[in-house]
Amino acid sequence: MGKKIRIVDTTLRDGMHAVAHQFTPEDMAEIALKLDEAGVDTIEVSHGDGLGGSSFQYGFAAASDQEYLEAVSKVLKRSKLAVLLLPGIGTQEHLEMAAQYGAKVARIATHVTEADVGEQHIKLAKKLGMEAIGFLMMSHMVDKEKVVEQAKLFESYGADTIYVTDSAGALAPNEVRERIEAVKKAVSVPIGHHAHNNLGLAIANSLAAIEAGADIVDGTCKGLGAGAGNAQLEVLAAVLNKLGYETGIDLYKIMDVADDIVAPKMKRPQVIDKNSLSIGYAGTYGSFLLHALRASEKFGVDARDILIEMGRRKTVGGQEDMIVDVAYELSKKNQMIDKTGLQIG
Amino acid sequence: MSKKIKAAIVGPGNIGMDLMYKLIDSKYIELDSVIGIDPNSNGLRLARENGFKTFHTGLEAIIGNKDIKIVFDATSAKAHLKHAEMLKNDNKIAIDLTPAAVGPYVVPPVNFDENVDSININMVTCGGQATIPIVAAINEVADVEYAEIVATISSKSAGPGTRQNIDEFTETTSKAIEKVGGAKKGKAIIILNPAEPPIIMRDTVHVKVANPDEKAINDAVINMVSKVKEYVPGYQLKVPPIIDGDKVTVMLEVEGAGAFLPKYSGNLDIMTAAAKAAGEKIAQRLLEKE
Numbered sequence: 001m002g003k004k005i006r007i008v009d010t011t012l013r014d015g016m017h018a019v020a021h022q023f024t025p026e027d028m029a030e031i032a033l034k035l036d037e038a039g040v041d042t043i044e045v046s047h048g049d050g051l052g053g054s055s056f057q058y059g060f061a062a063a064s065d066q067e068y069l070e071a072v073s074k075v076l077k078r079s080k081l082a083v084l085l086l087p088g089i090g091t092q093e094h095l096e097m098a099a100q101y102g103a104k105v106a107r108i109a110t111h112v113t114e115a116d117v118g119e120q121h122i123k124l125a126k127k128l129g130m131e132a133i134g135f136l137m138m139s140h141m142v143d144k145e146k147v148v149e150q151a152k153l154f155e156s157y158g159a160d161t162i163y164v165t166d167s168a169g170a171l172a173p174n175e176v177r178e179r180i181e182a183v184k185k186a187v188s189v190p191i192g193h194h195a196h197n198n199l200g201l202a203i204a205n206s207l208a209a210i211e212a213g214a215d216i217v218d219g220t221c222k223g224l225g226a227g228a229g230n231a232q233l234e235v236l237a238a239v240l241n242k243l244g245y246e247t248g249i250d251l252y253k254i255m256d257v258a259d260d261i262v263a264p265k266m267k268r269p270q271v272i273d274k275n276s277l278s279i280g281y282a283g284t285y286g287s288f289l290l291h292a293l294r295a296s297e298k299f300g301v302d303a304r305d306i307l308i309e310m311g312r313r314k315t316v317g318g319q320e321d322m323i324v325d326v327a328y329e330l331s332k333k334n335q336m337i338d339k340t341g342l343q344i345g
Numbered sequence: 346m347s348k349k350i351k352a353a354i355v356g357p358g359n360i361g362m363d364l365m366y367k368l369i370d371s372k373y374i375e376l377d378s379v380i381g382i383d384p385n386s387n388g389l390r391l392a393r394e395n396g397f398k399t400f401h402t403g404l405e406a407i408i409g410n411k412d413i414k415i416v417f418d419a420t421s422a423k424a425h426l427k428h429a430e431m432l433k434n435d436n437k438i439a440i441d442l443t444p445a446a447v448g449p450y451v452v453p454p455v456n457f458d459e460n461v462d463s464i465n466i467n468m469v470t471c472g473g474q475a476t477i478p479i480v481a482a483i484n485e486v487a488d489v490e491y492a493e494i495v496a497t498i499s500s501k502s503a504g505p506g507t508r509q510n511i512d513e514f515t516e517t518t519s520k521a522i523e524k525v526g527g528a529k530k531g532k533a534i535i536i537l538n539p540a541e542p543p544i545i546m547r548d549t550v551h552v553k554v555a556n557p558d559e560k561a562i563n564d565a566v567i568n569m570v571s572k573v574k575e576y577v578p579g580y581q582l583k584v585p586p587i588i589d590g591d592k593v594t595v596m597l598e599v600e601g602a603g604a605f606l607p608k609y610s611g612n613l614d615i616m617t618a619a620a621k622a623a624g625e626k627i628a629q630r631l632l633e634k635e
Contacts, residue, residue, distance in 0.1 A: 056493050056551035056592065057534060088535040091512040113539040114500060116508045314540035321495050321549035325596055328584050 002244035006216040008042040008192070009035050009233060011262060012072065013084050015224035016048035017287050019267050021061040025071035027265055031221070033075040034261050038253035040233075042105055044082040045072045048226065048287060049318070050109060051083055051098060052090035057320050058287070065094065069101035080104045084135070087117040089318065092124050099128040107163070108154075109135035111316045112142050115153040122157040133192070134159035137317050140170040140283055144182040151183045161190045161216065166205060167317055169196025169227055169276075170283040173208035180212035192216035195231045197223055198280025200272055202231035203239060210245070221258035222266065227286030228276035234258045278304040282311030291320045295327035305330055348635075349375035350628035351412045355404050355428065356419035357381040357388025359504060359606060360442055364417055364617040365392060366604040371621065373628035377413055380406055404428050408435050414631060415624055418443060421506060422513070429465055438627055439465040440620050444513045450521040453622045454572040455481040461630060466623060469521045470514050471612035472496030472533060474619045475548045475580070479595050480526030482569035483586075486561040487554035487593070492528035494518065494550050497536045499543035502610035511535065528552065546599040546611035547583065553591050562586050566595055576622040577615050578602060 012028050023031075028045060035043050045068050047053030047061045054061040061068075065083075073081055082105035083098040095106055106125035108118040115134060125132035134154025139147050151162045164179050171179075176193065184191050193209035195202040195218070206217045219233030234257075237249045272280075275293065279286055284307050292310075296303035309326050310319075352374045354361045361379070368376040379392035384401040392399045400406035407413050408431055416432055417440045418425050425445035432439045441448060448465030451457055455478055460466055468474065476494040483489055496518075507514060515533045522531025538544050554562075566586050573580045579600030587594045599611030606613050 055532060055534065056553075056594075057495050057549070087511050088515065088537070091515055093512075111537065111539065114508075114537050116505075117511045117537065119509055120512065314538070316536065316538050316540075318495075318534070318536040319497060319538065321551075321594075321596065322497070322547075324549075324587065324594065325547075325584055328587075 002246050004246045005210060005240055006041045007233070007237070007247050007249060008044060008082065008216060008218045009040045009220065010044045010194070010218050010230060011035070011220040011224050011233070013044040013046045014048060014226055014230050015220045016061070017226035017290070018224045018229065018270060019265070020290060021047055021054065021059045022267070023062060023265070025063050025067045028068055029071040029075050031257065031261055032072040032079070034253070034257040036076050036079040038250050038257055039248045040079050040254070041248060042080045042082050043072065043076065044084055044107065045069055046084045050086040050090050051094035053086070066097060066101065069098055069103060073102035082107060084109055085121055086110070086318065087121055092121060095121060095124055096128065099130060103130065105131045105133060107133040107135045109137050112136045112139045112147060112150060115150040118154065119157045122154065122159050126158050131160045132158060133161040133163060135163040135165055135194070137165045137167040138285065139164045139179055140166060140168055140175065141314070144179045147179050148182050148186045151187050155187045155189055159189065161192055162187055163192040163194055165194040166196055167285055168283045169198030169202065169280040169286060171205060172199070172201060173204050176205045176208045177212040180209045180214050184213035190215040192218070194218040196225065196280070196286050197228040197230065197272065198276050198286065202229070203235055206231045206236055207239065221254070221262040223270045224262060224266065225286070227279045227289050228272040229270045275303045275307060278307045282308045284311040285315065285317045285319070287317070288320065288323055291323045295323050299327040299331040301327055301330040301334065348632060349373055350414050350631050351375050351377040352415040352417065352624065352628070353378040353380060353407050353413050354417045354419060355380040357386055357392060358419060360613055360617060361419035362388050362391055363605040363613055364419060364620060365395065365397070367602070367617055367621050369395070371625060373625045373632060374415065378407055380404060404431055414438060415440065415627060417620055417624065433464055440624050441465060441467045442616055442620055444470065444517050446517060450525050451623055452477045452481070452521070452525050453576065453619050453626070454478050454569065456525050457623060457626055461626070468616055468620050468623070469525070470518045471498070471546070471616050472514065472535060472548060473518045473521045474615045475546070475597060475599050476550045477521055477526045478569045478573050479550045479566060479597070480522055480528055480552060482565040483552055483554060483562055483593060484527035486565045487556045487558060489526070489528040489552045489554055491530045491553040492522050492526055492550065493532040493534070493552070494522065494548060495534045495536065496612070497538055497544070497547045498612045499546070499609050500537045500539040501543045502546070502612055503537050543607070543609040545609050548597045548599065550595045550597070552593050554593055555591070557588055557591050557593065559588050562588065562593055577618045579608070579611055579614065
């Protein structure tokens with residue numbers, strides 16, 4: 001029997017970005033029930049930007065965190081319920097609420113250089129009896145030494161698991177491999193990887209992570225997620241199955257959830273288009289996509305220019321407000337060009 | 346030279362030092378003492394070099410000194426709970442720069458006058474000082490139902506205190522958006538950005554209003570920005586109000602004065618500038634009473 005790989009489904013969290021956070025609690029319960037039956041180990045449920053993410057800044061969700069968690073917790077039989085929390089957006093109060101609704105896993109997500117803002121949340125999660133995961137976002141922005149330093153911080157706070165996350169879908173397989181290998185060597189807890197598909201590498205990167213020693217990988221049905229989406233779960237399950245890894249997932253059942261339950265709820269095709277490709281190419285946070293499209297329309301500038309400028313300014317996860325700022329500046333610059341007649345007509 | 350009110354700073358860390366340099370040219374306050382707990386600390390050394398009295402035995406050192414009327418507390422929330430009681434018993438006015446919030450939240454251009462006689466005032470948070478004036482200004486003309494602020498600061502300007510207790514920032518700021526800003530519901534978000542060179546503090550204010558009168562909102566925001574600029578020269582309207590249905594978005598940038606801390610740390614600058622502004626108003630009033 002092959003190595004056991006734990007799968008975390010994030011259709012009901014990262015997938016929320018792709019539907020502008022508009023899944024209803026009923027949608028979530030329906031999907032979660034089928035994911036549970038398909039044998040998915042852990043199911044993450046939250047606003048796309050984590051608990052407390054419902055806002056002007058990130059978009060208001062169709063329902064409250066409580067309503068989502070309540071709906072999903074009622075249908076789960078085997079799968080563990082997980083939540084995501086970004087310190088600075090969500091607070092310990094949200095974590096306590098989630099624990100009350102049966103969440104067993106708390107993923108505490110910080111920018112890859114800022115693990116120390118998550119110390120109090122990791123400790124609270126442990127106190128509440130939850131599995132605490134330190135989730136290092138935008139790991140492409142630093143070298144492996146920095147990732148190791150921050151992973152060790154999370155381990156020192158008591159994290160049970162450390163994730164090396166490619167929030168921008170900007171890493172190539174060799175870059176995933178070197179980060180995972182280095183972290184695996186430095187800490188004694190299980191390691192996870194969360195991939196995005198902006199460069200078409202989500203499955204390849206998940207495999208590279210596993211080969212480098214990762215024990216957990218994330219995926220979403222139909223690849224639903226920020227930017228060009230995540231590792232497509234049914235594809236991941238098939239690939240891992242073929243290579244002899246044990247995921248506990250029933251392949252036909254997960255294919256059915258993706259095609260029959262999730263696909264009809266999608267608002268737009270989950271593809272790599274010029275904008276999501278620009279995200280991966282520029283190394284910009286995946287969740288910026290829909291915000292950039294809206295700003296592009298409002299200010300009459302190319303969404304790619306916005307996304308690439310966001311990358312140039314080294315923005316991090318959560319800085320959605322900067323998109324408006326950048327779009328506004330780009331539109332002013334274009335107006336100046338129009339007025340001075342510099343533009344070639 | 347006209348008479349001034351004597352004051353002390355307790356807590357000679359980054360905030361305390363920045364405040365010390367700012368108080369040197371105060372019209373109404375004469376900084377007398379700087380108090381810490383470590384005689385070899387960099388802060389106390391700088392205070393000595395600048396000619397101030399220093400003590401390394403904690404706040405007790407100035408209790409009983411009737412000349413000192415105002416004490417700026419730049420220690421920690423936990424320490425301030427103790428200090429607040431000591432200062433009250435010694436008839437000293439406390440200007441609290443910690444998140445302890447023993448006294449009412451004060452954002453100088455919004456609600457100083459209501460709290461002019463309070464013996465302890467709290468300076469909220471950096472994000473609160475930067476954004477609540479805008480929330481309050483819009484509320485005056487458009488009735489704010491919900492206000493949400495996003496403060497983005499450079500990683501370098503967030504000290505260990507902020508980092509280990511980041512929830513304190515979001516919770517305190519949210520409460521003050523309601524209490525001082527006048528929003529029916531408040532929400533605060535903070536983001537740390539590690540880019541090099543460090544980014545200047547930027548703040549976004551999103552509000553939902555009952556009455557989106559574009560001209561009134563524009564005028565109110567521009568007027569408030571100039572009021573804050575009087576004591577925070579680096580305070581700038583980055584993007585003027587964008588009105589989209591009942592949603593108004595305003596973007597601000599806060600560059601520090603560079604007195605002691607680097608210019609990018611506008612978040613620390615606006616705290617000390619607000620504390621100085623409040624302290625001067627209190628001192629002015631004490632002088633009038635004499």
